[in-house]
Amino acid sequence: MSGLSLSFDTPQLAQQYEVRSAERQFLHGQRLIAELGVRAGEHVLDVGSGTGLLAEHVAGLVGPTGRVLGIDPLPLRIEIAQRKARPNLSFQVGNAYALGELPAGSFDVVYLNAVFHWLPEKTEPLKQIHRLLKPGGRLGITTGAKDQPNRLQSIKKQVLSREPYARYPEAQAGTPHWVTAQELADLLSGAGFTAQRIEAQANVHHQPDGNTAIAFSQASSFGNFLGHLPESLRSQAIEDIKRELEAFRTPEGIRLEGKRLFAIAHKPASH
């Protein structure tokens, strides 16, 4: 059981994600799309599209003869995404575990940008994506790396393992389900994909203060970062995490680092 909740999202978190992801997830998403070589006329599926910034960028690349569909289980994020809709770009509430309704062989490209680590079980979504792709179709994934998790998440884990938080073990359930590069390679080949490239990239960024860092994680985790903790303990936990983050202060701000996996794979043309 994952324990991740889709019910912690709020209009504020969704709006914050729209603003803050423009300098983070959107940037590495653009690199993923460039590597996938998305071309005019292609049909593209964005699984876990969030508020739709990257899908909007992709719609510009596929042009009027192409089509982009973004799906996400969070209605508040889809509501923001839908403001970007146009004839070749649509969004709908959907889920990586419910891709069965989409027709087989209907997409040239499927991607999950900063989404894969939010999937507790990864085999079924990958098999479904394989079914949805045309022969020769491409899959792109960016996700956190298990062997070097994001520093803020590691600090949170340590803080929550102490009292008074340790008596709420469910609070640890808001942690992403990262994979190693080898696990990702095995998952991809197990679902029938040929991996062209799986690379671990340094993911370093600076935040001006602990509040900003935590707010970003709350928005990116749709409220799961501390959402399982009773509200009465949440501000105390934030103070404890902020204190530990100060140890990583540099002249540029609080240095947060981790590793990101970047994967490009394709469905063999013979399938």
Ligand SMILES: C[S@@+](CC[C@H](N)C(=O)[O-])C[C@H]1O[C@@H](n2cnc3c(N)ncnc32)[C@H](O)[C@@H]1O
């Ligand atoms: C960090 S955001 C990334 C959003 C977007 N891909 C981007 O590049 O900005 C993670 C997204 O994963 C989505 N997500 C979580 N569980 C999911 C699932 N089971 N199926 C599809 N998307 C999911 C969340 O709703 C959230 O919008």
